[in-house]
Amino acid sequence: MTSSSRFTSYTLLLTVVIAALSAKSATAQGPTPTDDEVNRVAKQLYCPVCESTPLDACPTEACRQWRDLIRTMLAEGKSDSEIKQYFVEHYGARVLAEPPNRLVAYLVPAIAILLGTLLLFRGFQIWMKPSTAEAGGVSAQQEAKPAQDPYVARLEEELKKRN
Amino acid sequence: MIANFGYGVLFITFLVTLYSVSAAIYGERKHIPAMVESARRAMLLTWPLLTLTAGVLIYLLTHNHYEVQFVYEVTSRSMPTYLKVTAWWGGQAGSLLFWSWLMSAFASLVTLRKWDRDREFLPWVIVVACVTMAFFIGINVFFENPFAQLYQTGAGIAAHTFKPANGILFTPQDGRGLNPLLRHPGMIIHPPMLYLGFVSFVIPFAFAFAALITGRTDDRWIRLTRRWALWAWLFLSFGLVLGSRWAYDVLGWGGFWGWDPVEIAALMPWLTGTAFLHSVMIQEKRGMLKHWNMLLVILTYDLVIFGTFLTRSGILSSVHAFAQSAIGPFFFGFIGLTFMASVALLIYRWDSLKSETEMTSLLSREALFLLNNLLFMSILVVCFWGVIFPLISELFTGQKVTVGPPFYERATAPLFASLMLLMGVAPLSAWGHSTIKTLGRAIWKPIIGAVAITAVLFVTYTQRVGALLGFFLIALVILVTIYEYLRGAYARQRSQDENIFTALWSLTERNRRRYGGYIIHISMMLMAIGILGIESFQVETQGRIGVGESLNLSNYTVTYRELASWDDEPKGVNYTRAVVDIYRNGIYLGELHPRRDYYYDSQQAMTIPGERATLRDDLYVLLIDWEPASTTGATFKVFVNPLVNWLWLGSFIFLAGIIIAAWPEEEMERVAVPVRRTIPQTSAAD
Numbered sequence: 001m002t003s004s005s006r007f008t009s010y011t012l013l014l015t016v017v018i019a020a021l022s023a024k025s026a027t028a029q030g031p032t033p034t035d036d037e038v039n040r041v042a043k044q045l046y047c048p049v050c051e052s053t054p055l056d057a058c059p060t061e062a063c064r065q066w067r068d069l070i071r072t073m074l075a076e077g078k079s080d081s082e083i084k085q086y087f088v089e090h091y092g093a094r095v096l097a098e099p100p101n102r103l104v105a106y107l108v109p110a111i112a113i114l115l116g117t118l119l120l121f122r123g124f125q126i127w128m129k130p131s132t133a134e135a136g137g138v139s140a141q142q143e144a145k146p147a148q149d150p151y152v153a154r155l156e157e158e159l160k161k162r163n
Numbered sequence: 164m165i166a167n168f169g170y171g172v173l174f175i176t177f178l179v180t181l182y183s184v185s186a187a188i189y190g191e192r193k194h195i196p197a198m199v200e201s202a203r204r205a206m207l208l209t210w211p212l213l214t215l216t217a218g219v220l221i222y223l224l225t226h227n228h229y230e231v232q233f234v235y236e237v238t239s240r241s242m243p244t245y246l247k248v249t250a251w252w253g254g255q256a257g258s259l260l261f262w263s264w265l266m267s268a269f270a271s272l273v274t275l276r277k278w279d280r281d282r283e284f285l286p287w288v289i290v291v292a293c294v295t296m297a298f299f300i301g302i303n304v305f306f307e308n309p310f311a312q313l314y315q316t317g318a319g320i321a322a323h324t325f326k327p328a329n330g331i332l333f334t335p336q337d338g339r340g341l342n343p344l345l346r347h348p349g350m351i352i353h354p355p356m357l358y359l360g361f362v363s364f365v366i367p368f369a370f371a372f373a374a375l376i377t378g379r380t381d382d383r384w385i386r387l388t389r390r391w392a393l394w395a396w397l398f399l400s401f402g403l404v405l406g407s408r409w410a411y412d413v414l415g416w417g418g419f420w421g422w423d424p425v426e427i428a429a430l431m432p433w434l435t436g437t438a439f440l441h442s443v444m445i446q447e448k449r450g451m452l453k454h455w456n457m458l459l460v461i462l463t464y465d466l467v468i469f470g471t472f473l474t475r476s477g478i479l480s481s482v483h484a485f486a487q488s489a490i491g492p493f494f495f496g497f498i499g500l501t502f503m504a505s506v507a508l509l510i511y512r513w514d515s516l517k518s519e520t521e522m523t524s525l526l527s528r529e530a531l532f533l534l535n536n537l538l539f540m541s542i543l544v545v546c547f548w549g550v551i552f553p554l555i556s557e558l559f560t561g562q563k564v565t566v567g568p569p570f571y572e573r574a575t576a577p578l579f580a581s582l583m584l585l586m587g588v589a590p591l592s593a594w595g596h597s598t599i600k601t602l603g604r605a606i607w608k609p610i611i612g613a614v615a616i617t618a619v620l621f622v623t624y625t626q627r628v629g630a631l632l633g634f635f636l637i638a639l640v641i642l643v644t645i646y647e648y649l650r651g652a653y654a655r656q657r658s659q660d661e662n663i664f665t666a667l668w669s670l671t672e673r674n675r676r677r678y679g680g681y682i683i684h685i686s687m688m689l690m691a692i693g694i695l696g697i698e699s700f701q702v703e704t705q706g707r708i709g710v711g712e713s714l715n716l717s718n719y720t721v722t723y724r725e726l727a728s729w730d731d732e733p734k735g736v737n738y739t740r741a742v743v744d745i746y747r748n749g750i751y752l753g754e755l756h757p758r759r760d761y762y763y764d765s766q767q768a769m770t771i772p773g774e775r776a777t778l779r780d781d782l783y784v785l786l787i788d789w790e791p792a793s794t795t796g797a798t799f800k801v802f803v804n805p806l807v808n809w810l811w812l813g814s815f816i817f818l819a820g821i822i823i824a825a826w827p828e829e830e831m832e833r834v835a836v837p838v839r840r841t842i843p844q845t846s847a848a849d
Contacts (some may be wrong), residue, residue, distance in 0.1 A: 035798070046565045054567075057416030059770060078665050096569035099556060105570060109548045113541040124530065127451075127522035159188035163840040 033074040041070050041080050048091035055095075166231050168308040169219030170324060172353050173260075177210040177304050179205050180297040184290050191286035199286045203274050206289050207265040209296060217264050220257065220309055224250055230334040232322035233257055233309040239340030239764040241735030246341060248353045253341045256309035258354065263299040264473060265355075265362045265701040270296065273366055281387065287373035288366075295365055295468075298497050306490045340735070340764030347769075349409030353402055357429055361467045364436060366391045368464035371457055375508040380453065380515045385443050393676075393825035396440060400821070404814040415770030415785050417703060417802035418812070421848025427546045428473035432466040434546070435459050438539035445529045448594055450519030452529075454509065455536070457516070461505040465498050473550075526597040531589040539581045545574045572698070583636040583691065586684055590647045608641035630699040637688045637695070644681045651678075671823065679824025686820055689813030696780075696806025705787065705800040717803040719782055720746040724754070726789055726797055737761040739785045739799055745775060757786040757799065778812070780805040 042056035047063050055063055055070075066087075073083050087095045099105045184206035220233075225247045237250040237257065252258040260610025270292040278285050278823065303309060311322040314330035323330065344350065367388035374384035406429065407419040420426060439459040445452045472494045509516075522530060549566040556564045591605040616638040617631055625631065648667070651674075656666040671678040704716045713722040721743050728739040731742045738756040755773030762768070775782040783806040789797040 002255065035707070035800075036703075039703070039705055046567060052421065052425075052565070052567070054416065054421075057414075059415070059768060084692060092563050094553075094563040094565045097565060098569050099552065099564040099566060100555075105548075105552060106574065109541075109545045109574060112544045112548075116537055116540060116544075123533075124522060124525060127518070128525075 029088050030126070033071050037070045037074055038067050041074070041083055044080070044084060044097060045087055045095050046097060048087070048095050165219060166223060166310040166312055167229070169216055169223070170304075170308060172212055172216045172219065173300065174304055176209055176263075177297060179208055179212065179298045179451075180293045180300060183209075183293040184297065187286040187289040187293070191355065199289075202286065202289050202293075206267075206274055206293055207271050210264075211484075213260070213267045213300075214265045217251065217260060220260065221248055223310075227338070228334075229336070229338050230312050230332050230398045231309075231348030232311045232313055235313065235335055235338045237338070237341050239338040239735065241733065241764060242340060242346075243734075246346055246351075250341050250345075252354045252358075253345050256303065256307040256311075258298055258358075259303050259307055259471075260309055260389060261297055261355075262358055262362065263303070264356055266292070266296050266299065266365065266612075269362050273369075281383065282380050283377045284370060284373040284384070284387075285377060288369040288374050291369035291372050292365065294501075302490055305644070306493070316349065325413050335765065340762060342765055343760065343762040343767050343769040344413055347409055347413045348729055349405050349412060353405040353409055356398050356405055358471075359769065360395050360397075360402050361432065361471055363395035363398060364432060364463050366394070367439075368460050371460045372505060372508070374375050375457065375505070375512050378512060378515060380512055382446060382450075385446055385456065389440075389443055390825055390827070392436065392440060392443070393821065396433070396436050397818075397821045397825060399429070399436060401814075401818065402764065403429055403433060404811075404817075408811065411807075412772070412774075413769060415772060417701065417772075417783055417785075417800075417804065418697065419807075422549070422566075422568045423678050424550045425473060425760050427550050427571075428470040431543055432470055434539050434543045435463040435466055438536045439463060441532050442536050445532050449521070449529050452533070452584030453516035454513065457509050458506075459536075461502065463507070465502045468494070468501070473482070491584055502685065505684050514621060524596050524598065526592055526599065526602055528589060528594045528597070530594045531585060531592055533586050535589065538578050538585065542582075545571065545578070549574075560712050578638060580632070583640055583688075586687075587636065587639040587643045590612070590643055590681065590684075604642065609639055612642045613638035625700070627699060630695060633691070633695040633699075637691050642689045644684050648678065648681055669721055675826065676824050678821075681691075682823060683817055686813045686815075686817035689816060690810045691813075693807045693810025693813065696809065697804045700805040701802060703800065703802045705798065707796050707798045709796050714801055716801050717780075718748050719803060720749070721755075721782075721784055721799065721801050722746070723797060723799070726767060735763045737763070739786065739789065741773075741799070743773065743799070744786060745782060745784075755782070755784050757784045758785050776807055776808050778806075781807045 039056040043054055045055040046068070047053040047055050047058040049062055050060060053063075055066060069160070071084055073086065078086075085097065088100075093100050103115055183202045186198050186205060187202035190196065190200075190202060213462050218692075223231050223234050225244055227234075227238070227240060230306040231258050233254055236255040238247045250257070252261040263448050270289075270640065273288065273292070273670055274285075308324050312326075313320055313333040313335070314323050314327055315333040316327050316330045320333050326332070367384075370384040370388045374380050375381075406426065410421070411419040439456065442456055444461060446456050472490075524530060549571055552566050553564050556562055587609070588602065592602055613635050620634050621631060622816070648670075652663055652666040652668050655661065655670050656663055659666065659669070662670065702717055704714055706714050708714060708723045710723055710725065713720050715721075722745075724742045724744055726739065726741045728737065730737050737760055738760055740756050743755050743757065745755055746752060752775065756771040756774060758771050760769045760771060770785055770787075773784040781802075783802040783804055785800040785802075787798040787800050
């Protein structure tokens with residue numbers, strides 16, 4: 001091998017190495033993501049194997065690997081939602097902290113509470129109707145009730161005086 | 164052999180409860196008092212019988228009888244004796260037996276009281292208590308036998324209640340050991356507390372059921388059981404707090420409440436129980452809401468059963484797990500049956516439960532109490548829906564989903580805020596009648612105080628609107644409560660010519676339930692400060708640092724000094740402990756020791772945080788990972804949890820408040836006893 005051809009092959013090798021390095025730096029944007037960045041994403045995900053454990057807090061080996069996966073994906077420049085999407089595709093919707101169909105999840109209790117409120121106010125209306133007719137009777141009874149307990153009566157009296 | 168004896172006693176207890184139920188019903192129907200008395204005595208027999216059963220189980224646990232499956236699963240040779248005893252409630256079969264044992268103790272306590280005035284309730288209280296017990300003992304007898312032994316047959320090793328044909332008893336050398344998470348002191352006391360709360364709520368239900376079935380639907384059942392309900396509430400609340408503290412100390416994620424279905428299962432009966440404690444007051448004072456109170460007590464009972472089931476099984480995680488489990492359908496059948504039977508009775512007695520008075524004002528105390536009930540029920544609806552939603556989703560769409568903290572926090576935050584506002588207003592409103600004017604006159608001073616406090620916090624602490632709103636509500640409730648307390652004390656001081664401290668004391672003494680309740684309100688607000696603090700201001704960081712390097716968070720600096728790892732062979736634990744120095748604004752505060760305990764028997768690790776607690780905040784350092792060979796680098800996770808210690812402080816005050824409210828009143832008893840021959844503990848007025 002001549003010296004010139006050796007030189008050419010060295011340059012070729014160098015070019016390949018540089019090309020490989022530059023290709024790597026093109027995908028890895030900036031330095032390795034910190035633990036805090038990984039946890040920020042992991043917090044929004046649930047461990048696919050353990051019940052009800054957020055991924056950032058799960059101590060199992062499997063979860064450690066999933067966190068490493070998040071780190072790699074962050075290093076590749078993937079966004080939070082892309083990473084979450086990846087996890088949903090691979091492990092199902094249960095890795096999300098909330099059901100994907102938020103409407104149903106929130107609507108049902110909201111309707112139930114609304115119904116309860118309506119029922120209560122309908123109840124108020126029914127209860128209050130007769131009392132307007134016999135307002136005198138009720139207030140008399142009210143006066144009589146506290147008087148059964150002499151201590152409470154005294155207390156009430158004092159309070160009235162103060163007011 | 165001993166295991167078979169234990170199973171035999173358990174089976175006999177099961178028969179005794181069944182006999183008690185039949186004898187009580189038969190005696191009541193045929194009017195044979197001797198039969199009812201026989202049922203009562205049979206019920207009294209359950210406690211000694213179950214104590215014997217439990218004694219046998221504890222003997223097996225403490226004497227390494229690993230041929231018994233339950234003993235094999237929850238203990239190991241390296242565990243100290245006290246942990247072997249508490250392993251009794253460390254697994255499903257044992258904890259169900261523990262439930263029955265507590266239930267039998269409470270049922271016995273109830274039947275030992277004098278029944279002169281309430282003869283007609285007795286058979287039905289026995290029926291409810293014994294049906295409940297028969298259900299739980301039945302699960303132990305037929306599905307979850309704690310005495311099942313391991314036998315080797317041609318098909319392999321499996322647990323059997325009776326020796327199978329050609330089976331040879333199999334005794335493992337050592338047990339698997341208790342889950343290390345359950346070896347924490349908090350976990351040793353937390354389940355008994357929770358179960359005490361669960362079990363004691365069965366008693367008010369038993370009386371309510373008796374009142375419905377006998378048609379004696381006046382306030383008697385409430386007067387008989389309200390102190391039970393208060394104690395039940397105390398145990399349940401304390402169980403919840405202990406559970407939170409345990410989670411904070413052991414689970415290693417920097418929080419105390421994760422909206423896990425298991426936690427919610429324990430919270431749900433607490434919600435209905437709390438609503439019940441408030442609405443019984445309306446029935447006592449105004450003779451209203453009788454249907455509602457019945458319904459609340461029925462709901463609480465069934466949520467207790469639901470909670471017991473959920474806390475140990477984890478079965479609701481999937482439809483598959485539910486369908487596979489033998490006891491799942493059985494539990495739901497029981498809950499459905501008791502609920503329908505009770506509601507049917509309630510409808511049958513509907514007319515006799517009519518209100519005695521009318522509602523007169525939307526601002527009256529009874530109206531506000533009703534709103535309080537509405538809010539508690541709304542939180543219950545959110546919780547219940549959150550717990551069952553994954554099941555429904557899987558059933559209808561086949562999609563497994565998680566309902567986690569974001570859902571619960573978003574859905575319950577406005578409800579909790581409204582509850583706090585109500586806590587601020589309701590103590591100032593009057594029974595029967597209140598107007599905007601009377602309320603306004605009472606509340607303006609506390610409002611000004613709360614605004615002032617919020618303004619100070621705005622300048623000095625935080626500018627976040629949500630947090631400020633929370634602090635305003637907390638300040639309002641505390642000020643209103645103190646104001647209301649002082650108003651009463653001043654009135655008393657004038658009329659009785661006492662000094663203010665004597666007046667405060669005697670005011671509380673005379674109206675234990677009311678002022679105990681106010682102390683509970685204040686303690687709840689202190690706890691709310693802690694919850695608001697950790698929810699709004701928690702910060703965290705994680706990083707790998709070498710010896711001498713630091714992590715900075717908030718004003719804190721955590722510097723890694725050293726790390727050591729060693730085995731404790733008798734205990735079967737490997738400890739890895741780091742020493743970190745901590746500084747605040749550059750000032751040295753001391754050292755913390757976050758560590759990781761690895762248990763060889765169960766092959767599980769536990770992360771124990773290093774904590775530095777002050778009323779301002781909690782510095783919480785976790786050891787996440789380390790280099791095994793060089794011990795030069797280690798990964799730490801650091802949390803700063805502002806104000807969280809107010810939560811624990813509040814829980815102590817809470818305990819004091821509830822004891823004041825629930826303590827039997829001796830003075831009133833002396834007056835009450837000679838007048839009407841009734842039961843001392845329950846005749847005392849509030």
